[in-house]
Amino acid sequence: MTRASGPIGKYWEDALHSLRDIPHLIDIRNYGLLGAITFAPDPEKYPTGVGVPVHNKCFENGLLCRAVADNMVMSPPLTISEREVDLFIDRLRQSIAEVLG
Numbered sequence: 001m002t003r004a005s006g007p008i009g010k011y012w013e014d015a016l017h018s019l020r021d022i023p024h025l026i027d028i029r030n031y032g033l034l035g036a037i038t039f040a041p042d043p044e045k046y047p048t049g050v051g052v053p054v055h056n057k058c059f060e061n062g063l064l065c066r067a068v069a070d071n072m073v074m075s076p077p078l079t080i081s082e083r084e085v086d087l088f089i090d091r092l093r094q095s096i097a098e099v100l101g
Contacts, residue, residue: 009033011082015089016074022093024050024100035074039100046070050100057095063088 009032016035017028027038039050046053051067058065058072066073076088 008080008082008085012076012080012085015085018089019093019096022096024096033076033078033080037072037074039070039072041070053099054096057099058092061091061095061098063091063095065092 012033012035013030016030016037019025019037020028024039025037026040027036029036039054042050049067049069049071051070051072054072055065055067072092074088074092076085080088
Protein backbone atom coordinates (compact mmCIF):
# COMPACT_ATOMS: atom_id res chain seq x y z
CA MET A 1 0.00 0.00 0.00
CA THR A 2 1.26 3.45 -0.80
CA ARG A 3 -0.01 6.88 0.06
CA ALA A 4 1.64 10.07 -1.08
CA SER A 5 1.81 13.15 1.16
CA GLY A 6 1.61 15.90 -1.39
CA PRO A 7 4.30 16.48 -3.99
CA ILE A 8 7.23 15.45 -1.80
CA GLY A 9 5.41 12.29 -0.75
CA LYS A 10 4.96 11.29 -4.38
CA TYR A 11 8.61 12.15 -5.10
CA TRP A 12 9.70 9.99 -2.12
CA GLU A 13 7.47 7.13 -3.27
CA ASP A 14 8.87 7.21 -6.81
CA ALA A 15 12.47 7.45 -5.56
CA LEU A 16 12.05 4.62 -3.08
CA HIS A 17 10.42 2.35 -5.64
CA SER A 18 13.26 3.12 -8.09
CA LEU A 19 15.29 0.66 -5.99
CA ARG A 20 13.26 -2.24 -7.45
CA ASP A 21 16.12 -3.08 -9.82
CA ILE A 22 18.28 -4.26 -6.89
CA PRO A 23 18.18 -8.07 -7.06
CA HIS A 24 18.39 -8.60 -3.29
CA LEU A 25 15.18 -6.66 -2.59
CA ILE A 26 11.96 -8.62 -2.39
CA ASP A 27 9.61 -5.84 -1.25
CA ILE A 28 9.42 -2.05 -1.23
CA ARG A 29 6.61 -0.20 0.49
CA ASN A 30 5.76 3.24 1.73
CA TYR A 31 2.98 5.16 3.37
CA GLY A 32 3.48 8.85 2.92
CA LEU A 33 7.04 9.65 3.95
CA LEU A 34 7.53 6.35 5.74
CA GLY A 35 9.32 3.66 3.77
CA ALA A 36 10.57 0.13 4.16
CA ILE A 37 12.46 -2.35 2.05
CA THR A 38 12.83 -6.08 2.61
CA PHE A 39 15.88 -8.08 1.59
CA ALA A 40 15.88 -11.74 0.64
CA PRO A 41 17.03 -13.58 3.79
CA ASP A 42 20.48 -15.13 3.85
CA PRO A 43 20.67 -16.85 7.27
CA GLU A 44 24.00 -18.53 6.59
CA LYS A 45 25.81 -15.28 5.79
CA TYR A 46 23.67 -12.89 7.91
CA PRO A 47 22.14 -14.82 10.83
CA THR A 48 20.71 -11.65 12.44
CA GLY A 49 19.33 -10.41 9.13
CA VAL A 50 20.63 -8.57 6.10
CA GLY A 51 19.36 -5.26 7.48
CA VAL A 52 22.00 -5.04 10.22
CA PRO A 53 25.09 -4.88 7.98
CA VAL A 54 23.26 -2.60 5.53
CA HIS A 55 22.29 -0.34 8.46
CA ASN A 56 25.92 -0.18 9.59
CA LYS A 57 27.11 0.67 6.09
CA CYS A 58 24.39 3.33 5.73
CA PHE A 59 25.61 4.91 8.98
CA GLU A 60 29.20 4.90 7.69
CA ASN A 61 27.92 6.62 4.54
CA GLY A 62 26.12 9.34 6.52
CA LEU A 63 22.60 7.92 6.29
CA LEU A 64 20.42 7.02 9.26
CA CYS A 65 17.97 4.15 8.75
CA ARG A 66 16.68 1.47 11.09
CA ALA A 67 17.32 -2.23 10.59
CA VAL A 68 14.75 -4.80 11.63
CA ALA A 69 16.04 -8.28 10.69
CA ASP A 70 15.88 -8.38 6.87
CA ASN A 71 14.19 -4.98 6.63
CA MET A 72 15.29 -1.37 6.49
CA VAL A 73 12.81 1.19 7.80
CA MET A 74 13.08 4.83 6.77
CA SER A 75 11.35 7.94 8.03
CA PRO A 76 12.94 11.07 6.60
CA PRO A 77 12.13 14.48 8.07
CA LEU A 78 8.85 16.00 6.93
CA THR A 79 10.83 18.97 5.59
CA ILE A 80 12.95 16.83 3.24
CA SER A 81 13.58 18.34 -0.20
CA GLU A 82 13.76 16.58 -3.56
CA ARG A 83 17.53 17.05 -3.57
CA GLU A 84 17.76 15.43 -0.14
CA VAL A 85 15.53 12.53 -1.26
CA ASP A 86 17.92 11.97 -4.17
CA LEU A 87 20.91 12.00 -1.83
CA PHE A 88 19.12 9.61 0.56
CA ILE A 89 18.35 7.12 -2.22
CA ASP A 90 21.87 7.40 -3.68
CA ARG A 91 23.47 6.66 -0.31
CA LEU A 92 21.05 3.82 0.38
CA ARG A 93 21.74 2.26 -3.03
CA GLN A 94 25.51 2.69 -2.48
CA SER A 95 25.35 1.11 0.98
CA ILE A 96 23.37 -1.89 -0.28
CA ALA A 97 25.86 -2.38 -3.12
CA GLU A 98 28.82 -2.18 -0.73
CA VAL A 99 27.33 -4.89 1.50
CA LEU A 100 25.61 -7.20 -0.98
CA GLY A 101 27.61 -6.53 -4.11
